[in-house]
Amino acid sequence: MVESERLKVLGKGPRREGPVAYWMSRDQRVDDNWSLAAAQEMALARKAPLAVLFCLVPAYKGASRESFAFMLGGLIETARELARRKIPLVFLRGDPAVEIPRWVGEGAVSVLFCDFDPLREKKRWQEAVASKIGIPLFEIDGHNVVPCRFASPKQEYAAYTFRPKMKRLLPRFLKEIPSVERHPFRWPDEKEGERSLKVLAESLALLPAPQAALGPPGALAARSRLARFLDEGLARYDERRNDPNGEGQSGLSPYLHFGQISAQRVAFEVSRADVADEAKEAFLEELVVRRELADNFCLHNDAYDRFEGFPDWARKTLDDHRGDERPFLYDLPALEAARTGDPLWNAAQRQMVLRGRMQGWLRMYWAKKILEWSPSPEEALERAVGLNDRYELDGRDPNGYAGIAWSLGGVHDRAWPERPVFGKVRYMNLAGARRKFDVDAFCRSIPPFE
DNA sequence: ATCGGCTCGCGCAA
DNA sequence: TGCGCGAAGCCGAT
Numbered sequence: 229m230v231e232s233e234r235l236k237v238l239g240k241g242p243r244r245e246g247p248v249a250y251w252m253s254r255d256q257r258v259d260d261n262w263s264l265a266a267a268q269e270m271a272l273a274r275k276a277p278l279a280v281l282f283c284l285v286p287a288y289k290g291a292s293r294e295s296f297a298f299m300l301g302g303l304i305e306t307a308r309e310l311a312r313r314k315i316p317l318v319f320l321r322g323d324p325a326v327e328i329p330r331w332v333g334e335g336a337v338s339v340l341f342c343d344f345d346p347l348r349e350k351k352r353w354q355e356a357v358a359s360k361i362g363i364p365l366f367e368i369d370g371h372n373v374v375p376c377r378f379a380s381p382k383q384e385y386a387a388y389t390f391r392p393k394m395k396r397l398l399p400r401f402l403k404e405i406p407s408v409e410r411h412p413f414r415w416p417d418e419k420e421g422e423r424s425l426k427v428l429a430e431s432l433a434l435l436p437a438p439q440a441a442l443g444p445p446g447a448l449a450a451r452s453r454l455a456r457f458l459d460e461g462l463a464r465y466d467e468r469r470n471d472p473n474g475e476g477q478s479g480l481s482p483y484l485h486f487g488q489i490s491a492q493r494v495a496f497e498v499s500r501a502d503v504a505d506e507a508k509e510a511f512l513e514e515l516v517v518r519r520e521l522a523d524n525f526c527l528h529n530d531a532y533d534r535f536e537g538f539p540d541w542a543r544k545t546l547d548d549h550r551g552d553e554r555p556f557l558y559d560l561p562a563l564e565a566a567r568t569g570d571p572l573w574n575a576a577q578r579q580m581v582l583r584g585r586m587q588g589w590l591r592m593y594w595a596k597k598i599l600e601w602s603p604s605p606e607e608a609l610e611r612a613v614g615l616n617d618r619y620e621l622d623g624r625d626p627n628g629y630a631g632i633a634w635s636l637g638g639v640h641d642r643a644w645p646e647r648p649v650f651g652k653v654r655y656m657n658l659a660g661a662r663r664k665f666d667v668d669a670f671c672r673s674i675p676p677f678e
Numbered sequence: 679a680t681c682g683g684c685t686c687g688c689g690c691a692a
Numbered sequence: 693t694g695c696g697c698g699a700a701g702c703c704g705a706t
Contacts, residue, residue: 385687385688385689386687386688386698386699387698387699388688388689388697388698389688389689389698469700470700513699514699518699539686539687541685541686541687588700589700592699592700593700634699634700638686640698640699641698641699642685642686642687642697642698643684643685643686643687644684644685644686644701644702645683645684645685645701645702645703646684646685647702652684652685652686654699654700654701654702655701655702656700656701656702657701657702659702659703660700660701660702664700
């Protein structure tokens with residue numbers, strides 16, 4: 229039974245007979261998917277067929293072809309899993325605001341479910357779809373462990389204001405998730421799913437061959453990554469996560485971003501793991517508190533990727549320092565090609581481009597240096613967001629926008645001693661990195677661009 | 679190696 | 693209204 233806390237009615241319409249559909253976007257999995265479970269629950273109650281829709285938006289936010297390949301690889305697995313349960317995955321391409329209503333109308337669908345997503349493009353698509361389809365549109369938040377709208381009704385000032393709310397609510401959401409069963413009511417067009425699978429495979433064939441450095445996509449790969457982390461990484465997570473040398477982090481971020489694994493599943497397994505409480509707390513702090521704080525930030529702050537989204541004190545202090553001399557200025561091509569005077573920054577940039585992921589602590593350092601080396605905060609923000617969205621497998625995600633806003637604009641942070649360019653925004657430098665870990669070993673470990 | 683100061687504002691206690 | 697405290701820090705003093 230899906231909790232009402234996960235549900236928001238985005239569109240209303242008359243109750244009528246007909247198939248049920250789920251417009252999958254951010255949660256691209258079959259297992260542990262509350263939206264899909266809710267859709268099936270309703271379809272079973274109505275003795276109606278069920279289909280899952282996915283609408284691919286070409287060139288979405290400048291994502292790299294490797295990111296698309298990672299997503300499509302996961303979607304093919306999802307399509308096969310759905311087929312085993314006699315549920316077609318219908319694969320559309322184009323503008324969701326056009327394609328979803330068209331398909332819903334042609335199929336005489338009676339109810340549509342969708343995922344929760346706080347980003348503006350997704351909200352606009354959902355609004356457009358809701359206004360066009362004339363049937364109920366139900367949003368289900370199965371991406372967050374504690375549903376975002378329920379966790380807090382406003383933008384949280386910092387982690388310390390959000391953490392107690394999460395701590396209080398988390399236990400009631402750490403539980404088993406209903407599985408999706410073989411659907412007894414057949415979709416009218418039996419070939420629909422097969423045709424989509426073919427289109428998916430063709431789309432994937434046009435993209436670059438999967439690179440081993442990026443890691444394998446899909447729900448199965450995500451589960452085995454989780455199993456390995458529970459086995460080998462979790463116990464020492466607290467001491468190793470901030471060292472870019474080695475495998476201290478879980479490596480789950482790309483899977484979580486595409487919803488190839490459920491955060492609730494990860495949190496549930498971690499909470500039951502046989503390790504010290506400190507290790508669990510440290511990981512759940514990242515997975516739940518920080519990750520879901522990012523959704524909170526984007527949902528309640530329309531300017532989540534703009535200067536105007538920074539807190540007053542940070543905007544003021546950055547304004548005060550606009551005229552400061554910037555001794556090292558790089559243009560975007562120099563940054564993109566990892567040709568700056570900072571070997572650590574260059575290595576971090578290469579790690580992102582070559583592997584589609586950057587170690588967590590380095591992401592902060594990386595973004596702050598872009599502020600230091602850009603003519604204005606606005607330019608820095610645009611560059612950081614653009615590079616992150618393009619090259620990170622987990623780019624185009626609230627976590628990226630919140631992380632960059634933390635680094636450049638003091639979001640969820642506090643004021644620090646005033647200095648050039650940064651003003652009172654927290655500063656980081658290479659000396660600090662050297663204090664924390666072996667910088668040279670890290671730089672050597674990332675190969676140069678050829 | 680360790681420590682205090684730097685600095686802002688939220689949220690709670692009073 | 694006062695007070696404690698906070699994602700990953702820096703820097704200089706001891």
